[in-house]
Amino acid sequence: MVDELILTVFRANLDLVQNGLVIHTWGNVSGRDKDSGLIVIKPSGVKYSSMKAADMVVLDPEGNVIKGKFKPSTDTPTHLLLYKTYPSIGGVVHTHSTYATAWAQAEKGIPPLGTTHADHFYGEVPCTRKLNSDEVNENYELNTGKIIIERLGKTDPLVVPSVLVNGHGPFCWGLDTEEAVYNAIALEEIARMAFYTVLLGKNSGIEKELLDRHYNRKHGNKAYYGQVKSK
Amino acid sequence: MVDELILTVFRANLDLVQNGLVIHTWGNVSGRDKDSGLIVIKPSGVKYSSMKAADMVVLDPEGNVIKGKFKPSTDTPTHLLLYKTYPSIGGVVHTHSTYATAWAQAEKGIPPLGTTHADHFYGEVPCTRKLNSDEVNENYELNTGKIIIERLGKTDPLVVPSVLVNGHGPFCWGLDTEEAVYNAIALEEIARMAFYTVLLGKNSGIEKELLDRHYNRKHGNKAYYGQVKSK
Amino acid sequence: MVDELILTVFRANLDLVQNGLVIHTWGNVSGRDKDSGLIVIKPSGVKYSSMKAADMVVLDPEGNVIKGKFKPSTDTPTHLLLYKTYPSIGGVVHTHSTYATAWAQAEKGIPPLGTTHADHFYGEVPCTRKLNSDEVNENYELNTGKIIIERLGKTDPLVVPSVLVNGHGPFCWGLDTEEAVYNAIALEEIARMAFYTVLLGKNSGIEKELLDRHYNRKHGNKAYYGQVKSK
Amino acid sequence: MVDELILTVFRANLDLVQNGLVIHTWGNVSGRDKDSGLIVIKPSGVKYSSMKAADMVVLDPEGNVIKGKFKPSTDTPTHLLLYKTYPSIGGVVHTHSTYATAWAQAEKGIPPLGTTHADHFYGEVPCTRKLNSDEVNENYELNTGKIIIERLGKTDPLVVPSVLVNGHGPFCWGLDTEEAVYNAIALEEIARMAFYTVLLGKNSGIEKELLDRHYNRKHGNKAYYGQVKSK
Numbered sequence: 076m077v078d079e080l081i082l083t084v085f086r087a088n089l090d091l092v093q094n095g096l097v098i099h100t101w102g103n104v105s106g107r108d109k110d111s112g113l114i115v116i117k118p119s120g121v122k123y124s125s126m127k128a129a130d131m132v133v134l135d136p137e138g139n140v141i142k143g144k145f146k147p148s149t150d151t152p153t154h155l156l157l158y159k160t161y162p163s164i165g166g167v168v169h170t171h172s173t174y175a176t177a178w179a180q181a182e183k184g185i186p187p188l189g190t191t192h193a194d195h196f197y198g199e200v201p202c203t204r205k206l207n208s209d210e211v212n213e214n215y216e217l218n219t220g221k222i223i224i225e226r227l228g229k230t231d232p233l234v235v236p237s238v239l240v241n242g243h244g245p246f247c248w249g250l251d252t253e254e255a256v257y258n259a260i261a262l263e264e265i266a267r268m269a270f271y272t273v274l275l276g277k278n279s280g281i282e283k284e285l286l287d288r289h290y291n292r293k294h295g296n297k298a299y300y301g302q303v304k305s306k
Numbered sequence: 307m308v309d310e311l312i313l314t315v316f317r318a319n320l321d322l323v324q325n326g327l328v329i330h331t332w333g334n335v336s337g338r339d340k341d342s343g344l345i346v347i348k349p350s351g352v353k354y355s356s357m358k359a360a361d362m363v364v365l366d367p368e369g370n371v372i373k374g375k376f377k378p379s380t381d382t383p384t385h386l387l388l389y390k391t392y393p394s395i396g397g398v399v400h401t402h403s404t405y406a407t408a409w410a411q412a413e414k415g416i417p418p419l420g421t422t423h424a425d426h427f428y429g430e431v432p433c434t435r436k437l438n439s440d441e442v443n444e445n446y447e448l449n450t451g452k453i454i455i456e457r458l459g460k461t462d463p464l465v466v467p468s469v470l471v472n473g474h475g476p477f478c479w480g481l482d483t484e485e486a487v488y489n490a491i492a493l494e495e496i497a498r499m500a501f502y503t504v505l506l507g508k509n510s511g512i513e514k515e516l517l518d519r520h521y522n523r524k525h526g527n528k529a530y531y532g533q534v535k536s537k
Numbered sequence: 538m539v540d541e542l543i544l545t546v547f548r549a550n551l552d553l554v555q556n557g558l559v560i561h562t563w564g565n566v567s568g569r570d571k572d573s574g575l576i577v578i579k580p581s582g583v584k585y586s587s588m589k590a591a592d593m594v595v596l597d598p599e600g601n602v603i604k605g606k607f608k609p610s611t612d613t614p615t616h617l618l619l620y621k622t623y624p625s626i627g628g629v630v631h632t633h634s635t636y637a638t639a640w641a642q643a644e645k646g647i648p649p650l651g652t653t654h655a656d657h658f659y660g661e662v663p664c665t666r667k668l669n670s671d672e673v674n675e676n677y678e679l680n681t682g683k684i685i686i687e688r689l690g691k692t693d694p695l696v697v698p699s700v701l702v703n704g705h706g707p708f709c710w711g712l713d714t715e716e717a718v719y720n721a722i723a724l725e726e727i728a729r730m731a732f733y734t735v736l737l738g739k740n741s742g743i744e745k746e747l748l749d750r751h752y753n754r755k756h757g758n759k760a761y762y763g764q765v766k767s768k
Numbered sequence: 769m770v771d772e773l774i775l776t777v778f779r780a781n782l783d784l785v786q787n788g789l790v791i792h793t794w795g796n797v798s799g800r801d802k803d804s805g806l807i808v809i810k811p812s813g814v815k816y817s818s819m820k821a822a823d824m825v826v827l828d829p830e831g832n833v834i835k836g837k838f839k840p841s842t843d844t845p846t847h848l849l850l851y852k853t854y855p856s857i858g859g860v861v862h863t864h865s866t867y868a869t870a871w872a873q874a875e876k877g878i879p880p881l882g883t884t885h886a887d888h889f890y891g892e893v894p895c896t897r898k899l900n901s902d903e904v905n906e907n908y909e910l911n912t913g914k915i916i917i918e919r920l921g922k923t924d925p926l927v928v929p930s931v932l933v934n935g936h937g938p939f940c941w942g943l944d945t946e947e948a949v950y951n952a953i954a955l956e957e958i959a960r961m962a963f964y965t966v967l968l969g970k971n972s973g974i975e976k977e978l979l980d981r982h983y984n985r986k987h988g989n990k991a992y993y994g995q996v997k998s999k
Contacts, residue, residue, distance in 0.1 A: 120994025301351025532582025763813025
């Protein structure tokens with residue numbers, strides 16, 4: 076099981092590169108094994124071009140290395156806290172994808188400016204508050220996870236499966252690793268469309284009815300988009 | 307005949323991906339068989355990477371499935387209404403291509419800012435009004451077709467073969483599937499050029515004479531562009 | 538000789554596509570044979586994907602077809618007038634490349650905002666005036682050539698080897714076909730850089746000394762850039 | 769040793785093209801051999817498509833050609849002065865990459881708007897002052913090096929390993945050639961993100977604590993990013 080997830084997480088990391096979301100080592104993907112609860116994550120600072128599946132790091136939920144010769148991603152504490160807090164998620168992706176990062180740097184959430192957004196995110200993709208000095212200086216990566224959770228509040232994480240970390244970039248997640256990558260790709264394109272839309276003079280989101288219709292025809296109880304309901 | 311159209315529509319859907327107009331499952335193409343009047347359309351929510359020609363869905367003009375194991379695209383009622391209303395069109399394309407969608411999200415038609423535009427669209431590419439709550443809540447996809455038709459009014463659909471659906475994205479069409487895809491590609495590039503032009507400070511369209519000249523040298527009775535008159 | 542030029546012009550047309558300057562049939566390249574004075578040009582409205590070298594059209598300087606089964610590019614009268622007026626040029630390129638066209642649509646010349654510009658164009662890339670109604674209605678393509686020449690005035694065409702036609706797009710040229718394509722590629726990138734620069738708040742060109750230095754170290758009498766002086 | 773560096777510098781020049789930082793001949797890379805102090809640099813004005821490793825030029829620190837049949841890059845005096853002034857650097861890259869050049873043309877340094885920036889540059893990527901007429905007219909390329917050094921002042925060049933030359937474009941460097949190219953790629957992406965961020969309305973940099981945290985977790989004494997400390 077974990078062996079399969081190792082391969083999945085390895086491929087998902089490469090998918091970020093192939094989809095133009097990551098250059099250098101600016102991103103990481105993890106996945107959670109449903110049965111064992113173990114987490115598989117990219118090693119820290121390893122180049123995508125030479126990275127092998129066997130380089131992935133297997134962790135227990137507390138972050139102890141179970142398997143792997145490398146240190147896990149520096150952002151591991153953020154990933155682990157998301158898994159711990161949200162039992163429903165099975166994959167986490169962090170990137171510095173260009174447009175989503177620009178919104179995060181601008182300290183602005185991405186408003187739902189059209190149905191493309193509504194097809195994937197049920198409302199604004201929120202931006203966290205800034206970390207204060209203490210939160211930056213101590214347990215920075217853990218605190219990054221905390222402000223994500225603080226920002227989501229009572230929102231079901233699968234309903235808005237992405238957050239922009241203020242001044243940093245996006246974290247995305249999903250039922251599994253594949254869905255988390257899928258959401259990261261969607262987020263970047265939505266961030267790009269929203270950027271152009273704002274420059275054309277529109278800042279306010281679409282009407283609630285249209286948001287509901289598009290989100291629910293794909294994700295609601297009576298979803299009629301696609302061939303088989305995925306949730 | 308329909309077998310040939312199945313292949314054409316299948317390939318046209320992949321062309322959207324190869325031309326950068328569609329990621330994930332954000333688009334669909336259909337075609338109408340001239341002899342039988344049957345419609346071939348992409349199945350709903352099927353991934354492009356694994357989609358096969360045999361996955362296309364064949365419908366009668368009322369939307370009854372004649373052939374195919376999948377549900378047709380969610381946007382089928384929009385496609386069908388366009389075919390029903392406009393006997394001259396043989397192909398319909400819907401995408402969420404980036405720049406055209408940004409204009410739709412900004413609720414603005416694309417003015418004819420240059421001869422590239424005039425070569426393909428005889429005047430502004432219009433943006434529909436918003437759907438009201440009732441229109442969103444009941445028969446949403448059919449109503450999307452209705453506001454497209456309402457917006458076109460008495461315009462020959464082949465003279466401005468694209469419309470932006472407010473807050474959503476572009477629908478394009480043509481004499482056949484291939485021409486509809488051709489127009490969708492042209493629209494995206496024109497939307498992009500127009501975006502940059504507006505940011506450089508120009509908002510008003512070119513003069514009527516220049517619009518006429520460029521449109522008519524390609525599409526008019528005395529067209530002299532290309533090797534053989536296509537219409 | 539002309540046979541060689543046919544191949545050169547054919548390849549140059551494909552180079553436009555490979556360098557992202559042209560989609561559909563939105564561009565054309567021609568070349569002039571130094572010995573015979575014959576012009577080779579792309580056929581009108583022929584798709585790049587199926588175009589063959591043998592499809593090129595050979596014309597005498599008056600535009601009579603000497604060889605070839607297709608009609609020449611609609612823009613042929615513009616090309617011919619440029620060749621007739623400027624004996625020094627051996628290649629002409631017309632594209633609707635995105636950023637250069639946006640500047641043309643905005644009716645603005647591209648100011649020399651940096652040394653990249655100065656390396657290729659000795660001053661502003663000018664934008665023509667608009668054609669008046671009569672000029673559009675009669676001999677449109679010839680008149681397009683006339684306003685290019687009017688705009689250049691006494692400028693050596695090889696010193697600023699590109700002009701933006703108002704509301705239309707760029708025409709570029711050079712000593713030969715290859716250099717014309719080279720300039721078209723440079724122009725598009727310079728137009729793109731200038732667009733971003735203007736959005737960052739800078740509109741005025743660099744100082745005359747810096748313009749002189751960069752232009753002349755590549756193109757002046759005492760050029761010291763590159764291995765062999767090309768002019 | 770120098771033979772190896774010749775190959776490294778050759779490949780690094782091609783890497784600029786493959787990473788979209790350079791078209792035509794708009795860039796150059798050099799490297800310094802640690803043992804001999806010899807410099808290897810791209811020849812001037814040679815096309816990337818036909819360039820061979822053997823075309824690289826080997827110079828002594830004063831710029832005398834030790835090996836190679838071509839003239840070195842026109843920008844050689846700039847490279848040499850950087851090597852002479854900064855003993856710690858082993859590679860220098862100059863490009864006209866699009867977004868970094870736009871910032872240079874706008875005469876603006878790139879503020880540290882997010883953690884992506886902080887991961888690579890410890891503070892603003894500065895823009896030099898303009899050269900005055902005399903500095904342009906005499907020893908232009910040497911003076912370009914001088915204003916870079918003037919602008920850096922007492923800053924450790926490895927802490928902010930890039931500068932924008934006013935009205936021109938970026939120069940980047942690093943411990944070795946590979947790191948210099950790595951920084952040039954990072955700079956262009958950071959320049960792009962910063963451009964979008966500014967258009968979204970944010971101009972001021974991130975807090976000092978966050979800048980410190982991100983820079984130091986990768987580059988500080990207690991760096992904990994990656995597998996092995998590189999410095």
